[in-house]
Amino acid sequence: MFMSFPEEDLTCPVCCDIFTDPVLLSCSHSFCRTCLKNCWDTGLRECPVCRKKTSKSNPPSNLALRNVCETLLMVKRQSLALEDELSCIVHGEKLKLFCLVDKQPICVVCLSSRSHKSHECSPVEEALLDCKAELALSVESLQEKLHNLKGIQKTSADMIKYIKNQAQETQKRIKSQFEQLHQLLDQEESTRLQAVKKEEEKKIAEMKDKIKELSAEVLCVADTISFIQDRLKEEDMGLLKNFRSTQDRAKSTGLGSDNMSGLLIDVTEHIYNLKHRVLEKLFDQVGYTPVTLDPNTAHPCLILSDDLTSFHYTKQPTCCPDNPERFHMSAEVVGMTTLGSGSHHWVVETGSNQDWLLGVVSSSVPRDTDILARPENGFWTLCLRDGEFRAMTSPPIVLTVSRTPEQIKVQVDYNKGMVSFVDHADDTLIYSFTDTFTETLLPYFYSQSSHPLKIIPEKVLVTMLRQ
Incomplete structure (x- = not known):
């Protein structure tokens, strides 16, 4: 608003500076209150410009003029501050360049200095666009991170409820x-x-x-x-x-x-x-069950028995947390027993189930991706599907059996690198893998059948050690 008239119209005729607390005389002339007082202290009470006498010893303030002057002074201070901000604090020159190495604006003198001489620079206008674009990407990334954190926060709250239910x-x-x-x-x-x-x-x-x-x-x-x-x-x-x-x-x-x-x-x-x-x-x-299923790894569509020794598939998934240990892509579950050195075995009753995989997997197999059950991926398994037995090698091998076994014994000799599958009824070998294990293994189970797979308990023998 004050830019519509010259700055001299806002200047006191006595001190020739912007009005400070201006007062208005009856002759319509304005002066700084202090300037007018100084003039009147040395002579007659008259206007310093037109010499018209006034009877008021305390003239009223010119509020409109004072507001305009204060606004002008504020704008000047802001302008000076902005000018200082746009100037190099070392050389006093305008900041026209942006150092891409130090990520800061510099002047043309800085460009020739030892600090920035070998640095790549760009005009501040171009740098401003690039910086805005980069910050926009940062905001987008942070918004995505915020969204993920809120999801994790909700999942954590849900897990508390699930833990209590567990x-x-x-x-x-x-x-x-x-x-x-x-x-x-x-x-x-x-x-x-x-x-x-x-x-x-x-x-x-x-x-x-x-x-x-x-x-x-x-x-x-x-x-x-x-x-x-x-x-x-x-x-x-x-x-x-x-x-x-x-x-x-x-x-x-x-x-x-x-x-x-x-x-x-x-x-x-x-x-x-x-x-x-x-x-x-x-x-x-x-009895004693050598392998117990780990419910924290079970796919949501698998229903485990109370004693964690059998399971079956259902099309209606259960409500369970999306924890990292859980299989998310297919109907899989592993046992909680870690298999390291030595020999291990367990017997699985397949019964009427016609869609299953049994065997062992490496402890580090991913749980959130769909991968083929092959030895190179950390799977050593036997499969029954569409009425055919297959050893899940690369590629799978179709096996010929004299009869369909109802109980499969899984035998693991970790030190020899062998995983064998035997018909438990007559100890007939179905197939045997030979490999080199580089990490611990876990008992592995897969099924998409409503008929259960059950781990058979073993008889416990109590022996006395005589010394």
């Missing part, structure tokens, strides 16, 4: 399995207590029979004693005449069996190594 479900399964163990122990305890009770009743019955026999014998002996005592009271000749019969009766009254062995309860039979024998019986009933 903990509750795991605790529920633990309680269920301990309840089964408690039930087995209670049954075993009841059986053994009943055995003791049964033996107690048997021994007591035997002792009662023994006491009954002894009571009869006691009466018989007492009668014989009484009879002999009566004979002793007879006359001498009568005693002699009846002596033989009396003696025969005394001899015929013999003592019963006094063998008391085996009448007590066989405590040792019930107590010896009781915990060990109960443990052996528990092992016979619960």
Whole structure:
């Protein structure tokens, strides 16, 4: 607004500078309040320009003029600041170039200086466009990063809920399995207590029979004693005449069996190594599974059993977090047992399942990409699909089998680099891989069938180490 008239119209006639706190006289002339006061202190109270006298000792402020002057001064200060900003702080020249090495504006003198002499430069106009474009890309990249971070933040919140559900479900399964163990122990305890009770009743019955026999014998002996005592009271000749019969009766009254062995309860039979024998019986009933499935790696379309020893495929995916360990592309899952040196084996019951892959994979196989199950990709597997058995080599080999096995034994000899597949029913070899393993392996399973694949438990043998 103030640029519509010359700057001299905003200058005080006394100090010849921009008005400071201007006052307005009745003659329409304006002066700085301080300048006017100084003039009046030295002479008459009159206008320094037209000499017209005024009666007011304190003329009013010219507010409109003061606002314009303050705005002009502010613009001047901004202009000077901008000019300083556009000038080199070292040489005072305008910043017309942009150093592409140091990423800063420079003047033409800087270009010839030692600091920038060998640096590539461009005009600030071109550099401005390039910098804006680069920053726009940075903003785009950061916006994408922000979007990803928000996604991770949401996923993390969802994972907290999933972890809580996992903990509750795991605790529920633990309680269920301990309840089964408690039930087995209670049954075993009841059986053994009943055995003791049964033996107690048997021994007591035997002792009662023994006491009954002894009571009869006691009466018989007492009668014989009484009879002999009566004979002793007879006359001498009568005693002699009846002596033989009396003696025969005394001899015929013999003592019963006094063998008391085996009448007590066989405590040792019930107590010896009781915990060990109960443990052996528990092992016979619960078994041991050499491979347990890892639910954190299972594809969302796989449903795992509560004891993590079997699974089947469903078209309706479950709600689970998108964690890095999980297979995302196909219906795969691995066991939690890491296979390193030594020999390992497990048996998988395939049953009616006609679409599966079994074997081992390298621990580092990617979980978020779709790759071929080949040895060069870290897969050593046997496949059943479309009624054909295939060894998943490069390319796959179609295998001929005399019958379709329902249980497949997977054998791994890590040190020899061998992975073998055997028909568990008759130990017939189906196929064997030979390779060199460079990292640990994991049991591998794949299926797109609603019929389950199940890892068969093994019988546990308890042996004693004698030193």
